Amino acid sequence: MKFEGKVWRFGENIDTDAIIAARYLVTSDPEELAAHVMEDIDPGFCEKIQSGDILVAGRNFGCGSSREHAPIAIKAAGISCIIAESFARIFFRNAFNTGLAIFESPDAARSINEGDVVSVDAATGTIHDNTTGETFGVAAIPPFMNELIDAGGLMPYVLKKPG
Amino acid sequence: MGQTITEKILAAHSGRDSVTPGELVTVKIDLALANDITAPIAIKILEEAGVESVFDPDKIALVADHFVPNKDIKSAIQTQILRRFARKHQITHFFELGEMGIEHALLPEQGMVLPGELVVGADSHTCTYGALGAFSTGMGSTDIAAAMITGEAWLKIPESIKFVYSGKLRKWVGGKDLILYTIGEIGVDGALYKAMEFTGDTITSLGMSDRMTMANMAIEAGAKNGIIAPDETTRSYVEARAKRSCTFYASDADAVYAEVKKYDVSQIEPQVAFPHLPENSRPISEAGDVRIDQAVIGSCTNGRLSDLRLAAKVLKGRTIDPHVRLIIIPATPTIYRQAMEEGLFDIFLAAKAIISPPTCGPCLGGHMGILAPGERAIATTNRNFVGRMGHPESEVYLSNPAVAAASAILGRIAGPEEL
Numbered sequence: 001m002k003f004e005g006k007v008w009r010f011g012e013n014i015d016t017d018a019i020i021a022a023r024y025l026v027t028s029d030p031e032e033l034a035a036h037v038m039e040d041i042d043p044g045f046c047e048k049i050q051s052g053d054i055l056v057a058g059r060n061f062g063c064g065s066s067r068e069h070a071p072i073a074i075k076a077a078g079i080s081c082i083i084a085e086s087f088a089r090i091f092f093r094n095a096f097n098t099g100l101a102i103f104e105s106p107d108a109a110r111s112i113n114e115g116d117v118v119s120v121d122a123a124t125g126t127i128h129d130n131t132t133g134e135t136f137g138v139a140a141i142p143p144f145m146n147e148l149i150d151a152g153g154l155m156p157y158v159l160k161k162p163g
Numbered sequence: 164m165g166q167t168i169t170e171k172i173l174a175a176h177s178g179r180d181s182v183t184p185g186e187l188v189t190v191k192i193d194l195a196l197a198n199d200i201t202a203p204i205a206i207k208i209l210e211e212a213g214v215e216s217v218f219d220p221d222k223i224a225l226v227a228d229h230f231v232p233n234k235d236i237k238s239a240i241q242t243q244i245l246r247r248f249a250r251k252h253q254i255t256h257f258f259e260l261g262e263m264g265i266e267h268a269l270l271p272e273q274g275m276v277l278p279g280e281l282v283v284g285a286d287s288h289t290c291t292y293g294a295l296g297a298f299s300t301g302m303g304s305t306d307i308a309a310a311m312i313t314g315e316a317w318l319k320i321p322e323s324i325k326f327v328y329s330g331k332l333r334k335w336v337g338g339k340d341l342i343l344y345t346i347g348e349i350g351v352d353g354a355l356y357k358a359m360e361f362t363g364d365t366i367t368s369l370g371m372s373d374r375m376t377m378a379n380m381a382i383e384a385g386a387k388n389g390i391i392a393p394d395e396t397t398r399s400y401v402e403a404r405a406k407r408s409c410t411f412y413a414s415d416a417d418a419v420y421a422e423v424k425k426y427d428v429s430q431i432e433p434q435v436a437f438p439h440l441p442e443n444s445r446p447i448s449e450a451g452d453v454r455i456d457q458a459v460i461g462s463c464t465n466g467r468l469s470d471l472r473l474a475a476k477v478l479k480g481r482t483i484d485p486h487v488r489l490i491i492i493p494a495t496p497t498i499y500r501q502a503m504e505e506g507l508f509d510i511f512l513a514a515k516a517i518i519s520p521p522t523c524g525p526c527l528g529g530h531m532g533i534l535a536p537g538e539r540a541i542a543t544t545n546r547n548f549v550g551r552m553g554h555p556e557s558e559v560y561l562s563n564p565a566v567a568a569a570s571a572i573l574g575r576i577a578g579p580e581e582l
Contacts, residue, residue, distance in 0.1 A: 013351055013440060017548040021555075022527040026230065026237035028204045040555035060352035060385060064546060065527070066287040068204055068303040088385055089356050090287055090301050097305035144187050144317065155212055158309045 001101060001122035003080040004130075005052040009114040010041070012058035016091065019062065019070040028069060030076035037073040051078035054120070056112045058084065062091025071100040081120055083127060085109040096145055097154045103127065108136035165415030167323045168392055169358040172298040172412055176281045184322040184421075192222070194275060195310040196284030198266055199227035203244045204304035205285060209311065217252050218314035224256040224275060225249050226266040229523045234530040264495025264521040267291040267379060267463035271371075272495055274404030278393035278411050283307065283316050288463050288545065290381045294374035295401065296393030296411060301382060321387045322421035323358040325414075328365035330429040335579050337473075338373030339465060339543065339563035341365070341426075342380040343434035347444035348424070355385035357421060360414065365428045366391055371400045372469040379464050380545050383441040433578050435541070436561035439549045447566060447578040457540040458483075458571035459552075460564050461492025461519070462526045465543035468498050470564040475507040477568035477579045478514040484574030489516035490532045492524060516571070528552050534559075541570045 018041045020033055027033065038045040055074065061084040062070060071094050074082070081101035095102045103120060108127045112118055116131035125138040141149075151157035166174065170182050177188035197205050202225055217223055225245045230238035249257030256275065258264070267288050270276050278296035282289060285307040292299035302316070310316045328341060346353070359381045366374070374391050381389025391397075393411045401409065432446035460466070460474050471493060483489050491511050493499035499521060502508060511518055524531035526544040534540055534553030539560065542552065547559035560576060569579040 015546075015548045017527070017546070017551050021550050022200075022229075022529055025200045026235065026241060028207065040550035060355065063351060063385060064287065064382075064548060066201060066285055066289075066301040066303050068201070068285075068305060072204075086352065086355065088352070089387055090303060090382075093306060094303035097303055142187065142319070154305050154309050155208055158313055159212060161313075 002120065003052070003054065003101065004117065004119040005054040005080050006050060007054050007056050007112055007114055007116045007118050010055060010057040013060045013063055014057050015064035016062055016067050016070040017064055020067065020073040025067060025069055028072070030072050033069050033073035034076035037077045046077050049078045052080045053078060054118055055079050055082040056084070056109055057082065058109060059086045061087050063088035066090045068094045068098060071095045071098045075100045083108050083112070083120070096148055099153060104139040105136050111136070164419065165417035167358065167360060167414045167418040167420070168296065168412045169298055169323055169360065169388060169390055170320060172279055172281060173318065173320055182320045184320050186320045187317060188320060189315050189317050190281055192283050192310055192314055192316055193280040194222050194224060194282045195307055196224045196226065196266060196270070196282065196286065196289060197304065197307050198229055198286055199231060199238065199241045199245060200229050201285030201304045201307065203241045205308035205311065206244055206248045208305060208308040214312055217311045220253045221255045222314065223254050223311055224270060225254055226258050226263060226269060228263055228265050228521070229527065230529050231263060231522055232260060232520060262496060264498070265463045265466055265523055268467055268494035268498065271295060271375065272404070272497060274401065277401050277405055277407065277409035278397055279409050283310050287382045288379050290386065290388050291375050291379040291463060293378035293381065293388050293390035294371060295397055296391060298388055298390065300388045321356055321358045323360050324354055325360050325362060325420045325423045327423065327425045328361070328363040328428050330365060330427045332365060332428055333432065335433050335565045336428070336431055337563055338369055338376035340431055340434045341428065342377045343436050343441065343444040343561060344431050346380065346384050346441050347434070349384055351383060351440050351442045352385040354381065357386055359384065359386045359389045361389065361391045367394060370469060371396060372467040375467070376464055380441065383545060433563055433566050435566065435576055436547055438547050438558040438560065441545070441547060441561060450576045453539065453560065453576040455487060455541050455570055455575060456538040457532060457534060458487060458489045458567045459492070459525050459532055459540060459542040459544060460567050461494060462523065462544040463494065464545040465564050466492055466494030466498070468501050470543065471498070471502045471507050474564040474568040475510045477565050477582070478516065478572070479510050481514055481572050481582070483515050483571040487571045487574055488532070489514070489571040490519055490525065491516050492519040493521055495521050525552050541567050541576055543567050
């Protein structure tokens with residue numbers, strides 16, 4: 001998997017209420033959810049995104065509720081992947097389960113500026129900031145997560161599993 | 164090498180003698196939970212995959228508590244999805260309005276979670292049941308969909324942090340204050356991916372309700388689970404509610420911890436967490452002059468009978484400030500009835516509070532008390548993120564029920580000692 005896109009930066013502890021407010025959780029329709037992504041902390045954010053753009057954030061991205069609507073909204077809004085210093089654990093699982101690519105890289109998360117164009121190569125585990133020329137490593141994905149990705153997600157994995 | 168209580172429960176559920184932090188295991192679950200926000204996605208996934216049956220209709224709980232009684236057509240459709248699925252698959256534990264309560268108050272009350280069991284739930288506050296000496300953790304809808312088919316879930320064995328609380332609690336200080344203080348100390352990611360094990364003579368002296376408040380907010384420090392070793396207090400709580408056998412696990416003396424934190428609780432005042440993170444906790448004496456428009460007493464954190472009794476103790480014979488709305492939400496129909504029979508409703512109504520049916524309601528900005536721009540609320544809930552209870556320019560301050568009640572009376576954030 002390779003991604004290239006323009007960066008939108010967010011701070012630390014971006015919670016799932018900020019990603020998609022609970023008042024919109026009366027639906028699980030990806031397009032409806034995408035229209036309100038990050039609305040309470042960056043009104044109109046959805047309008048600014050070009051398909052393939054990348055989110056960069058600080059520590060503990062996706063903390064708070066277990067709502068899978070959060071990665072669904074981000075993905076449907078056209079964000080290709082997220083780079084953060086760290087991810088909250090339920091969001092981490094949900095991102096893999098919904099097919100949203102996420103990369104843990106404290107150095108990259110601290111150095112990349114808003115508006116930079118960044119390319120990510122999941123296979124080699126490298127993040128390259130095309131704007132500044134800097135390159136960063138990515139924390140390795142647990143092998144089991146790779147099995148899930150290869151199977152096409154948790155549900156195909158579970159359904160394929162013998163027994 | 165010794166094992167922690169969390170490691171022992173996870174080992175027992177993965178068919179192993181022991182486990183080590185960092186290992187990935189597949190565990191057998193005793194219960195899978197979802198609600199009216201998270202279940203519709205899980206059900207859609209199951210239906211799209213053509214799944215015809217669930218692993219065990221007795222081991223799935225569907226609780227429509229977030230936007231119920233349904234606030235609009237869309238939320239009614241979400242509950243309808245749960246209801247239809249529950250009927251089709253003959254799900255034993257689907258709670259219709261009248262029996263429905265806030266999931267994390269309801270399941271322990273109904274004896275559906277016991278010590279030593281393993282529960283996964285599509286709700287982040289599923290970690291509440293650690294108060295009974297169970298392992299429980301929140302996940303997303305896809306994970307719960309998979310659990311509903313297989314009866315299994317995959318987990319990484321977490322490292323544990325041991326929190327030791329000792330000393331006598333001050334007046335008006337309870338489980339809520341201990342957990343807010345702790346989150347203030349370690350931060351909202353201070354226990355990221357880890358188990359928070361609450362121990363010490365102070366914890367032993369706490370009732371189940373305060374223990375549940377503490378385990379409930381483990382997620383607010385990023386933890387995978389919060390847990391308290393079961394004891395005689397736990398035994399009398401569960402024996403009154405369930406007949407099936409259960410296992411009381413305890414950590415070994417030589418269990419390995421990532422960290423041990425010790426707190427002398429006699430130094431801890433009632434806490435208030437300022438916007439917009441639960442880690443922004445301060446002692447009530449340092450709250451300053453914060454005017455409030457609303458107070459909410461309820462939620463899976465503090466909507467149990469002892470919470471309502473505490474609020475009633477403060478409100479008895481008093482009326483709230485005319486500029487404040489006080490909303491009281493008994494967490495389950497049983498709690499609602501007990502509170503009514505004990506005369507708590509008379510106290511609340513005389514104080515000019517209003518009593519809501521059981522629902523998560525305003526805690527997550529759903530309904531039953533949404534804030535306008537610029538408004539402030541003190542709430543016994545668990546999160547004070549931007550826009551959590553309504554407009555993004557509103558503010559939420561977290562506290563225990565006594566502080567919320569006292570603040571409603573005085574019109575500003577204040578402890579009961581000021582009355």
